[in-house]
Structures are given as structure tokens and as C-alpha cells.
Amino acid sequence: MLRKEECITLFSNLQQISPQEEAEAEAYFETEFEKERLEFLSDQLTCNKETAVWAAKILYHSAQLYLIRENTEKNIENLIPGFKGIRDVSSILSADLSLRFLPQVIVALNSIDPEDPLIPLLESILVQFHYSGIGYDLGLKNVNWQEELKDKTYRKLYLERIVEKKDYKLAEIPFINKLITAEFGIHKDAFWRELKTITEDHNENV
Structure with missing residues (x-):
């Protein structure tokens, strides 16, 4: 049910x-x-x-x-x-x-x-x-995102759910932000106009 x-x-x-x-x-x-x-x-x-x-x-x-x-x-x-x-x-x-x-x-x-x-x-x-x-604030401080998202299928599903839930905290982790931006390409604003593009190289944990 x-x-x-x-x-x-x-x-x-x-x-x-x-x-x-x-x-x-x-x-x-x-x-x-x-x-x-x-x-x-x-x-x-x-x-x-x-x-x-x-x-x-x-x-x-x-x-x-x-x-x-x-x-x-x-x-x-x-x-x-x-x-x-x-x-x-x-x-x-x-x-x-x-x-x-x-x-x-x-x-x-x-x-x-x-x-x-x-x-x-x-x-x-x-x-x-x-x-x-995703969408619930968990404070994921110890995740190695490169290792976590190395599987292509899981990475795609993970990124799609971040976008679906509009989880800004996860989407603004530099590593994830780079993946999402690359996925959207020139169509980023059509999918998520408000999402910032993170360029500075700082801690990738959240």
C-alpha cells in the first residue's frame, strides 16, 4: 500500500x-x-x-x-x-x-x-x-564522494534524485556540483536555474 x-x-x-x-x-x-x-x-x-x-x-x-x-x-x-x-x-x-x-x-x-x-x-x-x-539533512561528513559514486548507474540515479528533491546541500558539494553541471550542460537553467555553480576548490564533505 x-x-x-x-x-x-x-x-x-x-x-x-x-x-x-x-x-x-x-x-x-x-x-x-x-x-x-x-x-x-x-x-x-x-x-x-x-x-x-x-x-x-x-x-x-x-x-x-x-x-x-x-x-x-x-x-x-x-x-x-x-x-x-x-x-x-x-x-x-x-x-x-x-x-x-x-x-x-x-x-x-x-x-x-x-x-x-x-x-x-x-x-x-x-x-x-x-x-x-536525499532531501533530508543528514550531515554526511565522512563520505568519500569519488568512491561512493564510482558506479555509473548509481551515480546517475543519485544525481537525478538530488535534482528531483532539490537538495541544495548535496548539490553544492564541489564534486557533486561538477557532475550535475556536466550532466545539464547548456540546459542547466531549464532543469535547476537556482543552483549555483561551485568553482572554488574547497572541502568536498558536507
């Missing part, structure tokens, strides 16, 4: 996710990944089903925790576990099937309680999977 209609059903108590539901989710995310893969025209990437299900659980549980917090403090790390797999382009894009919605959950949590300990936990996941956090 969230992916098709941008809405989610929340329950009045935390629901256990059965192995059968996990298997069904794996099949679903594999299909969704294939649909999106057709758009970015790469036959080198396959869905990392385990990562896709992990990300879906993170999103589902964080949305549930927006409503239900009674007796959840001790269990929060089980509900929002850290990523244990290998972070590569396939896992980043597989996780993004769900994690792209996580910033909206964080904003909702922040509106209720800015001191909520769940917020930094979720933000730390988005720092690791920051493609899903």
Missing part, C-alpha cells in the same frame, strides 16, 4: 512478522526491483532480497513505533536492528524500495518529540543508506 498508494496501515499493537510473510515480501520486492531496474537500464544489478526485507521491517516498525511506545524501549534494538549485510549498489537500491519513505516517518516522530531516541537510530540507518535520505 505504501509503495502503490503512499499510505500505510498501522495496528494498535506490534505485529509479529511470520516467515511466510517474509517470503512473500521477498518475492514482492524482487518484482518491484525488476520494474525499477527497467527504468535505470542496468542488467548488472539484482535485488538483494534479504536487504529489501530488512529495510521493509525498519520502515514498518518505525511507523508502528510512531503510535505505540508502551514497553518498547528495551526491545527497540530488536525492532530496529542495524544492517549486517554488505553495502553495495544492489543492497543500496534494494533497501531504497522501503527506506525512501523513512525520512517522512522521522519528520513525523520529530513533530511529536524532537528528543525521541528513535530518531537518531533511524538517522544512523539513513546515513548508511543516504541515497534514501
Whole structure:
């Protein structure tokens, strides 16, 4: 429902996710990944089903925790576990099937309680999977952008989402700014008139 209609059903108590539901989710995310893969025209990437299900659980549980917090403090790390797999382009894009919605959950949590300990936990996941956090201010201080964006498909998708979300902070990192400017060429103003062209050679971190 969230992916098709941008809405989610929340329950009045935390629901256990059965192995059968996990298997069904794996099949679903594999299909969704294939649909999106057709758009970015790469036959080198396959869905990392385990990562896709992990990300879906993170999103589902964080949305549930927006409503239900009674007796959840001790269990929060089980509900929002850290990523244990290998972070590569396939896992980043597989996780993004769900994690792209996580910033909206964080904003909702922040509106209720800015001191909520769940917020930094979720933000730390988005720092690791920051493609899903484009448009949300994460303060990405330790990213080596040349290394991060070396894959051509991922680089193209990353730049496109920066432009889509009009993320000025990322777009004005010199390395990224140079890539975006080169991508736009003489048509830059048609895509993003307000974006500055960064020419000075300064720290590329944000």
C-alpha cells in the first residue's frame, strides 16, 4: 500500500512478522526491483532480497513505533536492528524500495518529540543508506564522494534524485556540483536555474 498508494496501515499493537510473510515480501520486492531496474537500464544489478526485507521491517516498525511506545524501549534494538549485510549498489537500491519513505516517518516522530531516541537510530540507518535520505539533512561528513559514486548507474540515479528533491546541500558539494553541471550542460537553467555553480576548490564533505 505504501509503495502503490503512499499510505500505510498501522495496528494498535506490534505485529509479529511470520516467515511466510517474509517470503512473500521477498518475492514482492524482487518484482518491484525488476520494474525499477527497467527504468535505470542496468542488467548488472539484482535485488538483494534479504536487504529489501530488512529495510521493509525498519520502515514498518518505525511507523508502528510512531503510535505505540508502551514497553518498547528495551526491545527497540530488536525492532530496529542495524544492517549486517554488505553495502553495495544492489543492497543500496534494494533497501531504497522501503527506506525512501523513512525520512517522512522521522519528520513525523520529530513533530511529536524532537528528543525521541528513535530518531537518531533511524538517522544512523539513513546515513548508511543516504541515497534514501536525499532531501533530508543528514550531515554526511565522512563520505568519500569519488568512491561512493564510482558506479555509473548509481551515480546517475543519485544525481537525478538530488535534482528531483532539490537538495541544495548535496548539490553544492564541489564534486557533486561538477557532475550535475556536466550532466545539464547548456540546459542547466531549464532543469535547476537556482543552483549555483561551485568553482572554488574547497572541502568536498558536507
